[in-house]
Amino acid sequence: MMENSQNDSNETKNFSVEQQDNSKVDVSRRHFSRLGAATPILLTLASRPVFGGNCLSNMMSGNLSDPDRGQCGPGWSPGGWRNPVGEINGMDTLDAWAAAGYYYGELDGNDKSSCVKGNGVIKNKRECYSGGSVYADTPLPGSDTRTLIEILGTNDIKKHCITALLNASLSENTGGFNYVLTVNQVVGLCNGSIPVPGGLSLNNFLDSTWI
Known part of the structure; x- marks a missing residue:
């Protein structure tokens, strides 16, 4: 009886994990499907050299695992x-x-008393970091003196x-x-x-390209 109960428990856990995995895939596909109306244009662009080597057509198809599309x-x-x-x-x-080639910043308290615990340890919170890569460090167009972390907190x-x-x-x-x-495509867009x-x-x- 104990063995049967254990098997039932394992099957339930496996079923739960499978449901979670399927849910993640469904979320991704639903997110990408928001671009469905743009499919013909995207597929045309995807055939040009500037769009070579990526998966735009796969994203638009809603099939993220088609081996013929990458x-x-x-x-x-x-x-x-933004979350440190x-x-x-x-x-x-x-x-x-x-790994992406940029610097989040230094955890130094950012001259804020609220960032320091009673024992003197600095809290690992976004607002407790200073410095970091700035917009000028990127290949993106325009000029901006703010750090990337600062800009990520805006609606810009x-x-x-x-x-x-x-x-x-x-x-x-x-x-x-x-x-x-x-x-290169991000910069071009x-x-x-x-x-x-x-x-x-x-x-x-x-x-629509992230979740």
Whole structure:
């Protein structure tokens, strides 16, 4: 009887895990499906050299595992990249920043008394970091003296471009996932040399490439 009970328990756990995995896939596909109206334009752009080597057509098809189209997936959101104690692509957020080629900042308390615990230890919170890579460190268009972390906390269009750039850079520099845009494509979309597909706003298009 105990053996049967244990088997039933294992089957229940396996079923629960399977449901969770399917849920994650469904969320990704639903997110990508928001761009369905732009499919013809995206597929046309995807055939051009500037869009070579990525998975835009796969994203638009809603089939993220079609071997004939390559493997691709969504990146991480602005909130994910801003969270210093989170995880991105299986690594700590700060390590992901370094792998992408950028610097999150230094945990030094940022001259804020609220960042220091009673025992003198600095709290590991976003507002307790100072410095970090600035906008001028990126290949994105325009000028800005703010750090990337500062911009990621705004509603500025640059927030979306920075997020896409971080995802694309991490994808190109490491294994584990293949983001739907390359660094050059992100720059082209953000400087206007590549038209945003389907008449969508740049914000909406880029927002649909992460979850």
